[in-house]
Amino acid sequence: MTQEITFWVLAVIAVLGALVAVRRRNLIHGVFALMIFFAALSGLFLLLLAEFIAAVQILVYIGAVGILLLFAIMLTERVTGDDARDITSRGSFWGWAAALAVLVFLLLPAIQSADLAQTTQPHNPSVKALGQQMMDPYVITLEVLALLLTAALIGAVAASQGGEKTKEDIDDA
Amino acid sequence: MTLEHCLILSAVLFCIGLLGAFTRRNAVVVLFSIEIMLNAANLNFIAFWRFSDNPDQLTGPLFTLFTIAVAAAEVAVGLALVIAVYRHFKTVDLEQLDTLKEE
Numbered sequence: 001m002t003q004e005i006t007f008w009v010l011a012v013i014a015v016l017g018a019l020v021a022v023r024r025r026n027l028i029h030g031v032f033a034l035m036i037f038f039a040a041l042s043g044l045f046l047l048l049l050a051e052f053i054a055a056v057q058i059l060v061y062i063g064a065v066g067i068l069l070l071f072a073i074m075l076t077e078r079v080t081g082d083d084a085r086d087i088t089s090r091g092s093f094w095g096w097a098a099a100l101a102v103l104v105f106l107l108l109p110a111i112q113s114a115d116l117a118q119t120t121q122p123h124n125p126s127v128k129a130l131g132q133q134m135m136d137p138y139v140i141t142l143e144v145l146a147l148l149l150t151a152a153l154i155g156a157v158a159a160s161q162g163g164e165k166t167k168e169d170i171d172d173a
Numbered sequence: 174m175t176l177e178h179c180l181i182l183s184a185v186l187f188c189i190g191l192l193g194a195f196t197r198r199n200a201v202v203v204l205f206s207i208e209i210m211l212n213a214a215n216l217n218f219i220a221f222w223r224f225s226d227n228p229d230q231l232t233g234p235l236f237t238l239f240t241i242a243v244a245a246a247e248v249a250v251g252l253a254l255v256i257a258v259y260r261h262f263k264t265v266d267l268e269q270l271d272t273l274k275e276e
Contacts, residue, residue, distance in 0.1 A: 007174040011182045018186055018209050022193030022202065034205050041212050044182075047174070048223040050234050053215075053241075060241050065208060065248050072201050072252040076259040088196050089268055095195030099188045107184035116176045116224070123228040133231050134238075145242050152246035156253035 006047055014040035025087055027073045035066045051125045179220035186213035200255045200265040204248065211244045 017037030024030040038061040045054040073079060089095070134142055186209060193206030215237045222233020259265050 003174055007178065011178075014182070015185055015189070018189040021209065022189060022197065022206055027199065027201065030202065031205070034208070037209065038212070041216060044179075044216060045219055048179075048219050049228075050219045050223070050237070053219060053234050053237050056238065056241055057215075060245055061208075061212070064245065068248060068252055069201060069205055072204075072255055075256055076201065076265045077199070087198060089198045092196040095192060099192035099195055102191060103184060103188040107187070108181070111177060111180045111184060116180070117226075118175065118224075120224055121226060121228050123223075129229070130231055130234055130238075133235055138235055141239060145239060149242060149246050152250050156249040159250065160253040160256045 003047065007044070010040045010043045010047065013037075014044070027077060027079050028070070031066060031069050031073065034069070035062050038062050038066065049123055049125050052127050052130055176220055176224040179216060183213045183216040183220065186210075186216070198267050200258065200267055200270075201252075203267065204251045204255065207251075208244065208248060211240060211247075215240055 014037050017033045017040060020033035021030045021037060024033060038057060042054045042057040042061075045051075045057060190206045190209035190213060193209065194203050197203055197206070218233045218237045218240070222228060222231075225233070255265055258270065262270060264270070
C-alpha cells in the first residue's frame with residue numbers, strides 16, 4: 001500500500017517537473033524543475049529496487065548534467081527573469097499534435113495490447129553482483145563506453161574552443 | 174504499481190520530452206527535452222527488468238548504466254555545440270539558425 005502511494009506521488013512529481021521544465025518561460029527555473037524530475041525518477045528507481053542506478057541518477061543527472069545545463073544557459077542567454085519573447089517555435093501546433101498523436105495512437109495502444117508480466121520475483125539488490133556482471137560478460141561494452149566518453153570529452157573541448165572567427169570579430173579587428 | 178503503470182508513466186514522460194523538443198525555440202531547452210526522453214527510456218528498462226522472470230541477471234540496471242553514460246556524453250557534446258553556435262551566430266534561437274535554408 002505504501003509502495004502504491006509512493007509510486008503515484010513520485011509519478012505526479014515527475015510529470016509536473018517535466019512539464020514545467022519544457023514549458024517554463026524562465027530558463028533557470030526550467031532547469032531546476034528538470035532537477036526535480038530527475039530526483040523523482042531516482043525515487044522511482046529505488047522503488048523498483050535498482051538502488052545503484054538511483055544513486056548514479058542523482059550523481060550524473062542532478063550533479064553533472066543539471067549544472068552543465070545551468071552553465072550553458074549562463075554562457076549563452078542573458079537570463080534576467082521570464083523570457084518576454086515568443087518561446088514557441090513556428091508551427092508549434094504541429095508539435096503538440098505530433099507529440100499527442102505519438103502518445104495516444106502509438107504508445108498507449110501498444111501498452112494496452114501487450115501481454116505484460118504481472119508478478120515480480122524476489123531480488124536482493126547487490127552492487128557486487130552488478131560489478132561482477134559488468135566486468136565479466138559486459139567488459140567489451142564497458143571498454144567501448146570508456147572510449148566513447150574520452151572521444152566525447154575531446155570532441156566537446158574541440159567544439160567549444162572554436163577556431164573560426166565570426167564576421168563581427170573580423171570587422172572589429 | 175504494476176508494469177503497465179510504469180510503462181504508461183514512461184510513455185507520458187517521453188511525450189512531454191517530445192513536446193519540448195518540437196515546440197521550443199531555445200536550443201538548450203531542446204537538449205534537456207531530449208534528456209527527459211532518455212530518462213523515460215531508462216524507466217522502461219528498469220521496469221521491464223523488475224517484472225522479468227530472472228531479475229538476478231541484472232540486465233536492466235546494466236543497460237541503464239550504459240544509456241546514462243551515453244546520455245552524459247551526448248549532453249557534453251551537445252552543449253559544446255550550442256556554445257559554438259552561440260559564438261558564431263550570437264543566438265541560440267533555433268528559428269534564426271536557418272543558414273542552410275534556401276533563400
